[in-house]
Amino acid sequence: MPVTRVPNIKKLRNDRELTQKRLAEAIGVTHRTIIRWEQGEGEPGIDDLLTLARYFGVSIDQLVGELLPDRDLGALPKMSDLSGRELDFWVATAQGDSPEMLDGEPVIVVPGQNPRPVLAYCSNWSHAGPILSEYDMHFTPTPSGIPFDGVLRMEKGVIARPAAHPTAAWGRNHLEAAMRAYLIATLGERIMT
Numbered sequence: 001m002p003v004t005r006v007p008n009i010k011k012l013r014n015d016r017e018l019t020q021k022r023l024a025e026a027i028g029v030t031h032r033t034i035i036r037w038e039q040g041e042g043e044p045g046i047d048d049l050l051t052l053a054r055y056f057g058v059s060i061d062q063l064v065g066e067l068l069p070d071r072d073l074g075a076l077p078k079m080s081d082l083s084g085r086e087l088d089f090w091v092a093t094a095q096g097d098s099p100e101m102l103d104g105e106p107v108i109v110v111p112g113q114n115p116r117p118v119l120a121y122c123s124n125w126s127h128a129g130p131i132l133s134e135y136d137m138h139f140t141p142t143p144s145g146i147p148f149d150g151v152l153r154m155e156k157g158v159i160a161r162p163a164a165h166p167t168a169a170w171g172r173n174h175l176e177a178a179m180r181a182y183l184i185a186t187l188g189e190r191i192m193t
Helices: 007-015 020-027 031-039 046-056 060-064 084-094 125-134 174-187
Strands: 100-102 105-108 137-142 146-148 151-153 157-162 169-171
Touching: 007 031, 007 060, 020 031, 020 046, 046 060, 084 105, 084 174, 125 174, 137 174, 157 174, 169 174
Parallel strands: none
Antiparallel strands: 100 105, 137 157, 146 151, 157 169
């Protein structure tokens, strides 16, 4: 089986001004492994791809494909920063709807009908319930003053994690955390507009 190079490892590493050695230390592999991946002498397994994708905040498709935007990914908003109706907008998008913003509110526009509001996924348990069940969401309450995702959280919150995904998200309440975790698991860490 021919070995193919994963082209975006080097691009993402260079965009973030990381050395091969620093990236290797950050993801728990040897310096030589990074060199081999970048030169096409080997390729990361699925676990390594997941680790790399999470580290860089991109999807595996973006890591191995030619789907990276020309702009700096660090400037893109993070799913973990979304809240309220903006979070609902992106959950609706992940659910296959095509929401639009109308007067600052996310709506679904169907030709010939009045726009209908996007469901309140991050504040209504009956709207979020099917997602919570499908992703078997696990919750861990957190006290104030703990770090999560590189941020010191100065208020109480909840960490949500889908059972079958290596992602987790913090939120002020169960639904905010769960919807953020759902989006990270389905769409990736950053909003790709």
